[in-house]
Amino acid sequence: MTERPASILIVRLGAIGDIVFASALIPVLRQAFPDARLVWLADEAYKDLLIHNPRLDRVATWPRARWAKLRKEGHYGVLLKEFRVLVRSLREERFDWVLDLQGLMKSGIWAALAGGKTRIGLGSREGSQFLMTKRIDRRTESNAIGNDYLKLAVELGLDTEAFAMDFVPGAEAETEAGTILEALGIEGPYVAIFPFTTRPQKHWIDGNWSAMADEISTRYGWPVVMLGGPDDTERAAGIQRRCGSGLKNLAGKTGLAISGALIRRSALGIGVDTGLTHMSIALGRPTLALFGSTAPYLETGREDAMVLYEALPCSPCERRPTCAGAFTCMAQLTVEKTLTAVDALLKRNWLVKPAPVPSAARVS
Numbered sequence: 001m002t003e004r005p006a007s008i009l010i011v012r013l014g015a016i017g018d019i020v021f022a023s024a025l026i027p028v029l030r031q032a033f034p035d036a037r038l039v040w041l042a043d044e045a046y047k048d049l050l051i052h053n054p055r056l057d058r059v060a061t062w063p064r065a066r067w068a069k070l071r072k073e074g075h076y077g078v079l080l081k082e083f084r085v086l087v088r089s090l091r092e093e094r095f096d097w098v099l100d101l102q103g104l105m106k107s108g109i110w111a112a113l114a115g116g117k118t119r120i121g122l123g124s125r126e127g128s129q130f131l132m133t134k135r136i137d138r139r140t141e142s143n144a145i146g147n148d149y150l151k152l153a154v155e156l157g158l159d160t161e162a163f164a165m166d167f168v169p170g171a172e173a174e175t176e177a178g179t180i181l182e183a184l185g186i187e188g189p190y191v192a193i194f195p196f197t198t199r200p201q202k203h204w205i206d207g208n209w210s211a212m213a214d215e216i217s218t219r220y221g222w223p224v225v226m227l228g229g230p231d232d233t234e235r236a237a238g239i240q241r242r243c244g245s246g247l248k249n250l251a252g253k254t255g256l257a258i259s260g261a262l263i264r265r266s267a268l269g270i271g272v273d274t275g276l277t278h279m280s281i282a283l284g285r286p287t288l289a290l291f292g293s294t295a296p297y298l299e300t301g302r303e304d305a306m307v308l309y310e311a312l313p314c315s316p317c318e319r320r321p322t323c324a325g326a327f328t329c330m331a332q333l334t335v336e337k338t339l340t341a342v343d344a345l346l347k348r349n350w351l352v353k354p355a356p357v358p359s360a361a362r363v364s
Contacts (some may be wrong), residue, residue, distance in 0.1 A: 003118070005096035007037040011111045012101040013062060016256065017052070017296070020167055020282050021146040022101045027162040028153050030055045039093060047298045052170030053170055059091060062110065101149065103226040104128055105136065122152050144296040145281065164280035164301075170259035177261035184248050190223045191216050192263050192280070194271025195239060196232035196251070201293035201321045202273045204330050206235060210242035210336045212270075215331025216342070217245035222267065225264055226251055227259050229274055258339035269343065270338070272330075280306045286345050290338065292329030293317045303348050308341050 008029060012022045019042065029038060035059050040050050044061040051059045063082070070079040091114065097118030100107050108128025110121050121129060123138030123264065136155050139147040153160050169177075181187075195209045213224040228236055228251030236251035254262065260279055263269055269287045270279030273294045280287040286304040295316050298307050314322050315329050323329075 003096065004089075005033060005036055006116075007093055007095045007097065008033070008039070008097045009060075009090065009093065009095045009114050009116060010038070010040045011107045011109055011114070012042060012098050013041070013064075013110070015048050016049065017273075017278045018048060018102070018126050018166055019046055020275060020278045021296075022149050023049070023053070023162050023166040023282065024146045025099075025101075025149055025153060026053060026055050026166045027164060028158050028160060030327060032158045037093065038098070039090075039095070041090070041114070046256070047169060048170075048255055049260075050172075052168040052173075052257070053166060054168070055166065058336045060086070061336055063084065083231075087113050088343070098126065100124065100132065100150070103151070108132065109200065109201055120152075120156075122148060142197060143298040145278075145300050147297065165278070167279055167282040169257045169264060169283075173255075173257035173261040176258050177265060180250070180254070180262065181265065184225070185222070186223050186225070187249070188222075189220075189267035190225055190248075190265075191220075191268045191270065192225050192266040192276075192285075194269065194276035194280070196228040196235060197272050197274035199293070199319070200325075201327050202331065203327070204272055206239050206288050207242060208333075208335050208338070209239045210247070211240075212243040212338055213243050213247045215335065215339055219339070220346075223248055227254065227262065227263065227316075227338055228252060268342065270342070286348075288338070288341050288345060290330070290333055291316075292327065292333065294323060304345060306345055308338065 012019055015168050018071040039058045039060055041054055041060045042050055042064045047059055050056060067079055085234060091122045095114055095116035097285040098111045098114050100111040100117045100121040103121055103123040103125055105126040105128045108121060110129040119132045120134045120137050121132035124132050124135045129135050138151055140151045150160060150163055153163060176342055195204060216222060216224055225248040226236055230252040236249050240247050240249040259276060263280050263285060264283045266285055269285045271277030272290050273296060277289050281300055289307045290310040291307055295309050300311060310332055312329050
């Protein structure tokens with residue numbers, strides 16, 4: 001595309017991992033159009049992934065949960081007023097490009113409501129393709145991380161040299177992370193683990209997490225910190241109970257930004273196909289990803305980030321497991337195999353220092 005947009009809206013409402021993947025377009029767009037106004041529209045629940053990024057001019061938020069509550073309680077007047085305010089604020093930007101990176105009807109509607117001159121949908125479906133002026137197929141043969149967003153950048157004629165996930169936790173989260181680590185008595189290197197995700201077929205065996213945490217503490221003398229969301233507290237407590245090494249359980253106690261800051265300070269991140277694992281790679285941490293029923297990427301683009309994945313004839317089954325709950329693909333990733341991979345990662349890159357903390361973007 002030869003057009004040089006003066007204003008660009010990115011629509012990627014959620015979820016954690018998808019926003020982190022898509023963030024790789026931020027530096028590419030900023031490099032190509034240094035003077036353009038760059039705005040991102042996201043579900044308010046995920047704003048902490050974006051609001052501290054200095055390469056964004058603004059983060060517009062869709063208060064989906066609040067609006068659902070207003071609708072349930074019958075406050076239609078308030079809901080309509082807030083809807084109009086958000087739509088007006090987007091239209092006032094007079095976007096030249098609107099990039100719908102989600103490709104669903106809900107994101108397509110927001111792309112259309114924003115009123116951009118050129119609306120480009122990535123893999124648009126559910127009828128959202130009819131709301132776009134251009135549609136780009138997201139399918140690609142690449143196994144690289146963020147491959148569909150990289151394809152979009154190429155289709156837009158952008159220089160992809162700067163293509164890299166771009167997540168910034170923010171100074172406030174960094175300070176809070178330091179306070180948390182001090183309270184936990186952690187001063188040196190530690191390992192962050194991310195056992196939790198939304199689908200059981202993507203989980204590793206809970207007992208394996210406990211055994212691995214104990215072995216890491218014994219082998220390296222490093223504490224292990226477990227991160228997760230509010231819905232993960234029960235499983236997290238079970239993993240912690242099985243440990244004899246004093247696993248630090250922070251599941252449900254930190255938001256996205258603080259979790260990111262804790263990951264950024266870690267010596268190593270280990271997780272399943274979940275947003276925090278992808279966040280660890282984005283933050284430049286040595287990372288081991290354990291994939292089975294899903295494999296969103298096999299090539300991380302970095303020597304200090306590795307995917308452990310042993311495909312079966314049924315792999316990847318995505319949302320349609322055929323193993324009756326055995327989840328053999330994850331069970332075959334033994335503690336021994338995982339620790340061998342950890343050893344290999346740490347030999348490649350003994351300890352990476354955290355990057356400087358940048359300034360923030362503006363949120364509304």
